[in-house]
Amino acid sequence: AQTVTQSQPEMSVQEAETVTLSCTYDTSENNYYLFWYKQPPSRQMILVIRQEAYKQQNATENRFSVNFQKAAKSFSLKISDSQLGDTAMYFCAFLETSGSRLTFGEGTQLTVNP
Amino acid sequence: GAVVSQHPSWVICKSGTSVKIECRSLDFQATTMFWYRQFPKQSLMLMATSNEGSKATYEQGVEKDKFLINHASLTLSTLTVTSAHPEDSSFYICSAKRWGAGGFQETQYFGPGTRLLVL
Numbered sequence: 001a002q003t004v005t006q007s008q009p010e011m012s013v014q015e016a017e018t019v020t021l022s023c024t025y026d027t028s029e030n031n032y033y034l035f036w037y038k039q040p041p042s043r044q045m046i047l048v049i050r051q052e053a054y055k056q057q058n059a060t061e062n063r064f065s066v067n068f069q070k071a072a073k074s075f076s077l078k079i080s081d082s083q084l085g086d087t088a089m090y091f092c093a094f095l096e097t098s099g100s101r102l103t104f105g106e107g108t109q110l111t112v113n114p
Numbered sequence: 115g116a117v118v119s120q121h122p123s124w125v126i127c128k129s130g131t132s133v134k135i136e137c138r139s140l141d142f143q144a145t146t147m148f149w150y151r152q153f154p155k156q157s158l159m160l161m162a163t164s165n166e167g168s169k170a171t172y173e174q175g176v177e178k179d180k181f182l183i184n185h186a187s188l189t190l191s192t193l194t195v196t197s198a199h200p201e202d203s204s205f206y207i208c209s210a211k212r213w214g215a216g217g218f219q220e221t222q223y224f225g226p227g228t229r230l231l232v233l
Binding site for chain 1: 160
């Protein structure tokens, strides 16, 4: 079974600075997808970024980028120029291409301070 | 695109009654939807996978007779909590699976969630 681990329960960053959230996973699969979702206080789950395992290039979405290290099974999220609206719980998630079940990490609560 | 709605967003009910929660994909068809439960400050726990036109697949430990799932169309799945009790109070979230261009990219999009309080 796949597992996803987020070792940072809480993090904080000053507005306009950069922060990196860690995620590691365990799988025997070669092809899969990885995601970062954010859940703000409204509790709406919002897709931040996705990565296909067969792609070597790291995904980027505006201020959000990932560092995907397939051999190390690591998938960290970097948020640049942090904004107050980035305050949320961030979940790393794994999806094998042959299945449909998302496996979530425990989450990291990020607080952006003014 | 990729909008998923849930209704109601908030429900309070008496113990012993049944509550139905709807999940709709508004701008895409979803053959597969998912129902999650989330406790405060915790991750999402998958309850069941809802497949259009067939029976739902329940995760271990989830009572299928208590949490009835119906996926009658490509845009609607419903979760009915039968004979609700206070311990069923929670935040319930649905998601819908959408395929990207070429059918190779799969992403789940989430509804806004439903807060259930059973008195």
